[in-house]
Amino acid sequence: MKRTWNIDSSQLKEVGETGTESSSCVSTDHSSTTKIHKREPNPPNLSNRLYFTKISGHPHRFNTNALSLRELLEAISPVASIHFNFMVDFPWLFAQYPRRCSMSPMTIIVGESNGTSQAEIRADAKKCAFENLSVGRARLPIPFGTHHTKLSIFESDSERIHVIISTANLLQNDWESKTQAFYHCKANIRNTEENEEEKIVDFGSDLVEYLNVYSSSRDFGMIEYWRDRIANADFSGVGARIISSIPGYHTGQAKEKYGHLRLRNVLASMKLKLHKPSFIAQFSSIGSLGAKPDSWLTGQFLKSLAGGQTAGAFASSESFQSCYLLLFVGS
Numbered sequence: 001m002k003r004t005w006n007i008d009s010s011q012l013k014e015v016g017e018t019g020t021e022s023s024s025c026v027s028t029d030h031s032s033t034t035k036i037h038k039r040e041p042n043p044p045n046l047s048n049r050l051y052f053t054k055i056s057g058h059p060h061r062f063n064t065n066a067l068s069l070r071e072l073l074e075a076i077s078p079v080a081s082i083h084f085n086f087m088v089d090f091p092w093l094f095a096q097y098p099r100r101c102s103m104s105p106m107t108i109i110v111g112e113s114n115g116t117s118q119a120e121i122r123a124d125a126k127k128c129a130f131e132n133l134s135v136g137r138a139r140l141p142i143p144f145g146t147h148h149t150k151l152s153i154f155e156s157d158s159e160r161i162h163v164i165i166s167t168a169n170l171l172q173n174d175w176e177s178k179t180q181a182f183y184h185c186k187a188n189i190r191n192t193e194e195n196e197e198e199k200i201v202d203f204g205s206d207l208v209e210y211l212n213v214y215s216s217s218r219d220f221g222m223i224e225y226w227r228d229r230i231a232n233a234d235f236s237g238v239g240a241r242i243i244s245s246i247p248g249y250h251t252g253q254a255k256e257k258y259g260h261l262r263l264r265n266v267l268a269s270m271k272l273k274l275h276k277p278s279f280i281a282q283f284s285s286i287g288s289l290g291a292k293p294d295s296w297l298t299g300q301f302l303k304s305l306a307g308g309q310t311a312g313a314f315a316s317s318e319s320f321q322s323c324y325l326l327l328f329v330g331s
Contacts, residue, residue: 025091025128046075046162048185048238053168056176069175070096072184076162078154082107082226084138086115086148087169090124107134107222109214111147136219145247153226155189161233162186163207165242183240187233204235206242209257213246241266260304267307279305282323 044067054066067075078101083093088108097104110116118135125133138147152164166182168174185203211227214220243263250258256265279302290296302320303310 025094025124025130044071044075046072046184046186048240050181050183053166053175053178053180053182055179068096069093072164072182073101073154074098076154077101077157078104078162079157080105080155082109082153082223083170084109084147084149084151085170086111086146086150087171087174088116088121089171090121091128092172093170094125094128094130103130103132105132105134106130107136107226109136109138109147109149109219109223112137112140114146134222136222137217138214138219139217141216141248148245153230155229156186159189160186161189161229163203163230185235185238185240187235187238189229189233200236202235203238203240203242204230204233206244207235210242210244260301264304264308267304270307272307272309274306274309277306277319279320280323281305281320286324 052066054063054068121135150166154162168180246258
């Protein structure tokens, strides 16, 4: 079974062509290059919620309450950043930072194979004359799977931690030309370490647990600082939980820490009372669904969507629908 490092906004349950190489620092992900330090917009007020990304070329009404990455970073005003992603266009990413934040330290974590390489990002950073960058790789313990996580964590100049979990790669085309979404939440950094007995299970502890799994990677030292900052931030006001996917073979209780079994447990803890529910699952790719619908699709997956409740009563075409994404290119 293919396992991937994955945490993106589609896995949050709300509770509560590359161009020619250039020596200048410009993005090559889009037909129109992006230069550094465009006019900075007025920062929006960010809340703990899901947002859509702002699509360029559309009338304003279609971008109501949507945010570009530039606007998001302007609102956060980061003094330090870490990005976990699959594909990264560093010149474009660098250009999105406000001028006052453009030299703040940045860490980028990518996979050992597939996606944008560590060497590519370092070369692009050199072209941008940006030296305050660390680039690490996430270890993939099995030959199948990728580092598909799309997570960014920021420390702001207002002494807060901001977390962004999105569906988009750090590419201009992903953020500006496709319908994408991201979840944002923020937490105040505590002045003192809290006692172990005071710790509760919440969004923050979910994220700490996820970051700890990177400890098998050689570059985990780049992540430890952020793990500790998350642990010392107050996420008690955040009502979301994290559902992640981790590469490897999981047995026993470890199986229930990731993927749809993790989702099942989180939903079960909410004690939902379902009456003729409808479930819609969105896929960007589909592997094996089993020889028969009840061998995995309805027997396991649908049961997880129902929080562990027996799926037989609502395992029908009316209650479960799948959405497979298609790309339409019009003239």
